[in-house]
Amino acid sequence: MTRPFPDDLLGLPHRRDVPFARLTTLGVGGLCRWLFEPTTEAEAQAFVRACVREGLPWRVLGGGSNLVVLGDVETPVLRLAFPKLVQREGSELTAPASHGHIALAEAATQAGLSGLEFASGIPGSLGGAIRMNAGAYGREWVDVLTRFRFLTPEGELVERAPEPGDFRYRGSFLTAGHVVLSATARLATSDPETIRAQVAEYRAKRGTSQPLSRRNAGCIFKNPPGQSAGRLIDAAGLKGLRVGDAEVSPEHANFLVNHGQATAAQFAELMERVRSRVLELHGVELEPEVEIWRD
Ligand SMILES: Cc1cc2nc3c(=O)[nH]c(=O)nc-3n(C[C@H](O)[C@H](O)[C@H](O)COP(=O)(O)OP(=O)(O)OC[C@H]3O[C@@H](n4cnc5c(N)ncnc54)[C@H](O)[C@@H]3O)c2cc1C
Incomplete structure (x- = not known):
């Protein structure tokens, strides 16, 4: 079933029926019936405002590296397609939320700016990383974030510094329709070779454990x-x-891998089996880090 959308929403850049297998790193899921890809902040704001006016819910997609999507999704999905421009001011870097996360860490390295080494192996987009407060090796985004721009679920554009309580371990207040538009990190000037050595060490660790x-x-x-x-x-x-083709990785027990033909339902079932077995054996309730989408 397709939803009748108003003309102003349909006037924004969008694609129909895009398989989530192509939009997520896990490579599973049904069809994204409506994928809106604004190229400017104004278009993103117009999307949110039109959805609010029409009483439509929406979802925000980044690089799809933290998602399991079950079935087709009729709910309009917003995926920012802003030009990937990184701006430097002193030792601060500002990038649009659609910027590749690993590519941003690489840009910092090339600029001789230290502080995003932890990000060098975390895929996805900058927006997803801010929303998730992504982190590794004892560092996370909130440690370097100085300012960020976002749309509220009402479509208001806000730019501000992080406040206490905004971010927590792998989470933030930026849920339920918030859209991160850009972020600024305060970094430290350093020798690119030193930064590269740290990045190489982190990558080597991932290569052997993941x-x-x-x-x-x-x-x-x-x-x-x-x-x-x-x-x-x-x-x-x-x-x-x-x-099926979904497996608890023999290399890293907290990774589930796709042997090629896995389905989202198989991943959901595997997650449930792991959760219930760990609860039974250890009395610990595991909370998913990945987000599960179903309409
Ligand atoms: C091989 C591998 C290694 C990983 N290692 C790490 C790690 O070390 N540390 C770590 O923290 N994570 C890790 N992750 C998980 C994942 O990469 C991060 O959570 C990442 O930050 C998610 O970004 P994304 O753009 O892919 O978000 P998505 O998966 O697209 O979305 C995740 C959530 O963010 C929201 N979102 C996305 N973009 C925006 C936006 N612009 N505004 C508001 N909300 C948005 C979505 O709605 C959803 O709720 C790893 C993943 C993989 C595949």
Whole structure:
């Protein structure tokens, strides 16, 4: 069933029936029936305002590296397609939310700016990274974020510095229709070779501990306070557990990998089996880090 959208919404750049398999790193999911791809902040704001006026819900998609999408999605999906321009002012870098996250870390390295080394192995977009407060190796976005621009669920454009309580471990207030538009990081000038050495060390660590040769969505569950989700799953003997082509990675228990033909339903079932087995054995309720979309 298709929804009748008003002319101003349909006048914005959009595509129909795009498979989520092409929009997510896990490579599964049904069709994105309505994919809106604004190229300017004004278009993004027009999208949100039109949705608000029409009483339509919407979803925001970045690089799809933290998502499992079940079935087709009729709800309009917003994916920013802003020009990928990075601006430097002193030791601060500002980039649009649609900028590739790893590419931004690389831009910082090339500029001789230290502080985004942690981001060098985290895929997706900058907007997704801000929303998720992405992090690794003891650092996360809130450590370097100085300003960010976003749309409220009412379509108001706000630019401000982070405030206490805005960000937490792998989360933020930027849910339920908020749209991150751009972000500024305060970095430190450093020698590019030193930065490169740190990036290489982090990449080598990932290369040995993560199943990067197969499609995945990074860590599936958040680490419970003081514990490691991967260790709990491993101790439950679940490495290698498979539902169809979806498998708990034998290399890293908190990664689920796609052997090629997996479906979103298989990943959802595998997640449920892992969650319930860990609860049964360790008494710990694992909370998904990946987001699950279903209409
Ligand atoms: C191999 C691999 C390694 C990973 N390693 C790490 C890691 O070390 N640390 C880590 O934290 N994560 C890691 N991840 C997970 C993932 O890369 C991050 O969560 C990433 O920041 C998600 O960004 P995205 O653009 O892909 O977001 P998506 O997956 O597209 O979306 C995730 C959430 O962000 C929201 N969102 C996306 N863009 C915007 C926007 N512009 N405004 C508002 N909301 C938005 C979506 O609505 C959704 O709620 C890894 C993933 C993979 C595949």
